Amino acid sequence: MLENLEALLINNGVNESFAQFFKVGISLAVIAILAFIADYVTRRIFLVTVARMAKKTETDWDDILLERNFFHKLAHFAPAIVVYLTIGIALYDYSPKLTIFFYDLTKIYMVIAALLVVNSFLNAVHDIYQSLPFAKSRPIKGYLQVIKIIIYFFGGIVIISILINKNPANLLVGLGASAAILLLVFKDTILGLVASIQLSANNLVKPGDWIEMPSRKIDGTVLEISLNTVKVQNYDRTINTIPTYALISESFQNWQGMVESDGRLIKRSILIDMKSIKFCTNEQLEKFSKIKYLKDYIDSKNKNNEYTSTFNDGQSITNFGVFRKYVEFFLKHNPNINQGSTVIARHRQPSENGMPLEIYCFSKEKALASYEEVQSEIFEHILSIIPEFELRVFQSPTGDDVKGI
Numbered sequence: 001m002l003e004n005l006e007a008l009l010i011n012n013g014v015n016e017s018f019a020q021f022f023k024v025g026i027s028l029a030v031i032a033i034l035a036f037i038a039d040y041v042t043r044r045i046f047l048v049t050v051a052r053m054a055k056k057t058e059t060d061w062d063d064i065l066l067e068r069n070f071f072h073k074l075a076h077f078a079p080a081i082v083v084y085l086t087i088g089i090a091l092y093d094y095s096p097k098l099t100i101f102f103y104d105l106t107k108i109y110m111v112i113a114a115l116l117v118v119n120s121f122l123n124a125v126h127d128i129y130q131s132l133p134f135a136k137s138r139p140i141k142g143y144l145q146v147i148k149i150i151i152y153f154f155g156g157i158v159i160i161s162i163l164i165n166k167n168p169a170n171l172l173v174g175l176g177a178s179a180a181i182l183l184l185v186f187k188d189t190i191l192g193l194v195a196s197i198q199l200s201a202n203n204l205v206k207p208g209d210w211i212e213m214p215s216r217k218i219d220g221t222v223l224e225i226s227l228n229t230v231k232v233q234n235y236d237r238t239i240n241t242i243p244t245y246a247l248i249s250e251s252f253q254n255w256q257g258m259v260e261s262d263g264r265l266i267k268r269s270i271l272i273d274m275k276s277i278k279f280c281t282n283e284q285l286e287k288f289s290k291i292k293y294l295k296d297y298i299d300s301k302n303k304n305n306e307y308t309s310t311f312n313d314g315q316s317i318t319n320f321g322v323f324r325k326y327v328e329f330f331l332k333h334n335p336n337i338n339q340g341s342t343v344i345a346r347h348r349q350p351s352e353n354g355m356p357l358e359i360y361c362f363s364k365e366k367a368l369a370s371y372e373e374v375q376s377e378i379f380e381h382i383l384s385i386i387p388e389f390e391l392r393v394f395q396s397p398t399g400d401d402v403k404g405i
Contacts, residue, residue: 027090034086035079042078047071064127070120076113080106104162111162115155122148136208142196142244145227149189188243192228195245199225205247205254213252216242235368263338263362264371270382271354273392277320284390288322291388293329298322323389324357327382331361336374338362354394 050071054062065071084106088099122144129135154168161168183190199205205222211232212219220234229241258264280288289298301317327345331337341362348356359382363374386393 031083031086031090035082038078038082039075042075043072047075060131061124061128065121065124068120068124068127070117070124073113073116073120076116077110080110080113084110107162108159111155111158115152118151119148136206138200139207139225140200142193142200142225142227146189146193149186149227188228188245191245192226192243195243195248196225196227198248199244205230205252205256208256210255210259211252212255213242213246213250215250216240216246218242218252259366261362263341263364264366266359266361266363266375266378268375268379269348269356269358270379270386271356271394272320272386273394274350274355276390276392277318277355278390280317280319280322284319285317285322288319288389291326291385293333294322294326297325297329319389319391320355320357323386323391326385326389327357327359330381331359331378334378336364336377338364353396 051066054066084103087102087106126141126144129140157168157171160166161171205211205225207222207224209222210220211222218232218234218240220232220240222230223233223239224231225244228244230244230247232240232242234240285298285302289295298317324345324347328343331343331345332339337343338361343361346358346360348358350356359378363371365371365374383393
């Protein structure tokens, strides 16, 4: 038909070159209209039908594919295929080189469309995986990023091979000689991939974990673990990002075990002035027995004849010993302390700063504010009752203490 149009124009005195150019223009216009129709039908009929079917199904994966525009990206192939199949008919007789140019342009367009489709599909896979119960402890974002990088790399190779009209395999062989440069360029990516595999396989850290890394000034919750970086929100609301491989090459503390356990450790000492430690007299024992928790303890000591007036028998009770038992009883009757875990009040190594009495127990409260409140109440009470046992807290002389010297 178009050949007849060209002949008609020439027979009516139109220049042959112009007639051929006019024929090509008409052909391109027809191809453009066909491509537009293919795109319109795909988007207005195919995509609308798919969206309606997805809403009617009970599964979520098709809805996620729609949200990630997977089918919209797929629709790019319809006009491209029309152009690829018809462009040779329109242009080859007029200009083979121009035909090859449009062929190459169409192939590059379809490669880019394919990359977009794969990217949308992998994003949808990640979203679907995130809905699974074990996804939080086994993130796959890093692995998907590696797959994307590999696909983009090969997509770039294909595009370059189209532009220079070379076989992609030959390009890959040539790149093999540049492996050292590629390793240098993708060093962080390779290290991140190895680190992601180790972190996931050994369950070292996952999004939602509380980690502490003093060398990087990090103390907060892990928000995201990707191929190259780990994003952490500190408790001062600042955001830190560190290389993923830093969690393998450097040490960090993961507090998640504490968060998931029955309690949070309280381990703190009070320094007692050793000059105030002494044997108890009968009068003192009678006084101490009036303090809550201690009557039964002192009575049992007297009943078992463990207390005598002879101070060198090794069984005499000291005010520090009674105080230590009081602290232990106080902790064991504290409703905020986890009684299923270790609860002790113990001596530590004496020093020039006095005799340390260490409190070792686990608070039921694990959130920072509640935990600090429980810990503060315990030590405020203990510090306030120390004088009742005729003991003194050790502290270096400062201020008014120095004035009195």
